[in-house]
Amino acid sequence: MTSPVRPWMTVELAALGERAAAFLTAQAAAHRQRWVEQKHLDRDFWTAAGAAGLLCRSVPAEYGGGGGTLADDLVVLTALVDAGIAVPTVQVQSVIAPQFLVDHGTQEQKHRWLPEMAAGRVVGALAMTEAQAGSDARAMTTRAVREGGTYVITGTKTFITNGSIADLVIVAACTDPAAGRHGISLLLVDTRDCEGFSVTRVIDKVGQHEADLAELAFDRVRVPADCLLGAEGGGWAMLVRQLTKERIVIATTATAAVERAVVLTTRHVNERQAFGRPLIDNQHVRIELAECATEAVVARAFLDSCLVRLLKGSLDDATVAMAKWWLSDLEGQVLDRCLQLFGGYGYTTEYPIARLWANARAQRIYGGANEIMKETVGRSLTVRR
Ligand SMILES: Cc1cc2nc3c(=O)[nH]c(=O)nc-3n(C[C@H](O)[C@H](O)[C@H](O)COP(=O)(O)OP(=O)(O)OC[C@H]3O[C@@H](n4cnc5c(N)ncnc54)[C@H](O)[C@@H]3O)c2cc1C
Structure with missing residues (x-):
């Protein structure tokens, strides 16, 4: 199966994704256990990620950021999913907190905080x-x-x-x-x-x-x-505006997790033997995987259509809410089905599928619970009386 070409992807973004993947995979291999025990990432992680140019990619260069668009940050956050690192901590550092400053800060506030955040010396x-x-x-x-x-x-x-x-x-x-x-x-x-x-x-x-x-x-x-x-x-209006970006991030990382789960599960059911043959030789396993793989492709097509509109500045709040609830719901369903195909191994934290599954659960709650997202969509469909 080949992945569809992402219409918003550029050569530069693809290179950024590869750089981020190499950095994050090495960091996770070396430090994950300590991060988990202490319940947070290290200061050294933040400054190393800053030095590698992976933080605050969509902050303008004049404030020390990467000078790119939200697509830059989404590429890095997708690499976090693939490396099995929980996304929210970097999501808040690179997108949520700095974007408040970019959109609403004074020059003094921007110059004081943004270069430090991009360098990883200040955590937000x-x-x-x-x-x-x-x-x-x-x-x-x-x-x-x-x-x-x-x-x-x-x-x-x-x-x-x-x-x-x-x-x-x-x-x-x-x-x-x-x-x-x-x-x-x-x-x-x-x-x-x-x-x-x-x-x-x-x-x-x-x-x-x-x-x-x-x-x-x-x-x-x-x-x-x-x-x-x-x-x-003016706080409420700022929160509403910035939450839209958080919801697109959640939709993106949900889709990345679905894709990652399908890749991991495809490998596992082809390698794992039961009853003298690979798991994939069972029709039920093939059907489960076929449905999950199909849903991954459909999810990607929907997400990419949203991202293209986002980068053109024409994405409306109701569509963002649709993407947030539908893709994070799908994430929960697909990851649960994929974990099942790993049997007992899927329930052990040694296997990346277990971490993906556990990390996914919060996606339906934060950034606006999915029920609230449906209210947003429903309101957009209600004729004013
Ligand atoms: C991992 C994680 C990270 C977070 N990070 C941050 C952070 O950095 N900063 C921050 O400020 N907050 C953060 N939050 C908080 C998060 O935004 C809230 O948990 C979320 O908004 C839901 O609020 P609540 O937990 O109080 O649930 P409640 O408001 O009590 O809602 C409980 C449930 O009731 C239902 N519900 C509520 N209202 C409605 C309604 N109007 N219609 C239909 N159903 C409804 C939904 O199913 C909802 O999940 C984080 C939460 C988690 C789990």
């Missing part, structure tokens, strides 16, 4: 979710109160990727609780030597063990007023 995080404000992010209670030339932040956040290691946390907080979503603002918090800031817990997860997930507390954390990102009260 986005803190939106709270214990009582997940899907309903507007219910957040973290407050930021203006006091003279500062904002004073008080509240707690949970499920924050990179939270335990981040130097820069973009914190969503209410500056005007009476104004609903128009009262939410974003603040850039430098956590290094930051009085009142603490990491209260690193949360154990089903998968993605090398990507840390933390609870954070802000106890009257005082930041200068020029740490406000964009306009006061």
Whole structure:
């Protein structure tokens, strides 16, 4: 079976993908066990990835980034899937956190943070979710109160990727609780030597063990007023805009995981013998694999059509929501079927299929739960009355 040619792929992007694959495969082989035990990637990983030019690829070159498009970052994140490394930690560092700054930061904020993030010397995080404000992010209670030339932040956040290691946390907080979503603002918090800031817990997860997930507390954390990102009260609009990019990343890495699973499983069922013959000699196994391989090709065609429109600037939010829910749902289905064909080996963490399967589960939850995505699609189909 040959893979379809990706219409957005260029010679430069293909070379970047090969470079990323070589770097990430070597890193995973050398360091995965330690990352898993400590529940986060090493500082050395970040600076090495920065030096290799793999971080913040879509940040303009004048701010130290790769000067490319989101396609550059997607190529690197796909290589992470293939290397069996949990994607969210790099996704937040290379796309989510820096894109807030690129789109909404002042010149001073961009020059201060982006070159350091691209070099891997500063690790970034986005803190939106709270214990009582997940899907309903507007219910957040973290407050930021203006006091003279500062904002004073008080509240707690949970499920924050990179939270335990981040130097820069973009914190969503209410500056005007009476104004609903128009009262939410974003603040850039430098956590290094930051009085009142603490990491209260690193949360154990089903998968993605090398990507840390933390609870954070802000106890009257005082930041200068020029740490406000964009306009006061403009936080919700910025979150909505940036979440679209996160959803495309999830759709892309879901498709990459489906493709990777089909490759791994094809190899396994041709090599593994049972009842004196390779597993693939069973019709049921062939049918399972045929269906998964077909779904991988269909998924790729849908994703590529989205990416072509994204790069032209004509991708609408409803189609992004379709891609996020449908491709991450498919990821769960295909990975589960593929794991089954590995038998007991598929349930051991020694086999990459097990890691792919465990890592996939969160994709239907973060970036907006898939049920919320269907609401977005449904609203786009509803005639205004
Ligand atoms: C691995 C991981 C990494 C994360 N990283 C970050 C991060 O870096 N920063 C950050 O701020 N957050 C992060 N999150 C949080 C994530 O965005 C939230 O978990 C997600 O938005 C869902 O919120 P919740 O967990 O509170 O679930 P809830 O809001 O309690 O929802 C639970 C379930 O109810 C259903 N549901 C909820 N609302 C509706 C509705 N309106 N219609 C239909 N069904 C509905 C859905 O099935 C949903 O999954 C991360 C989460 C995980 C698991």
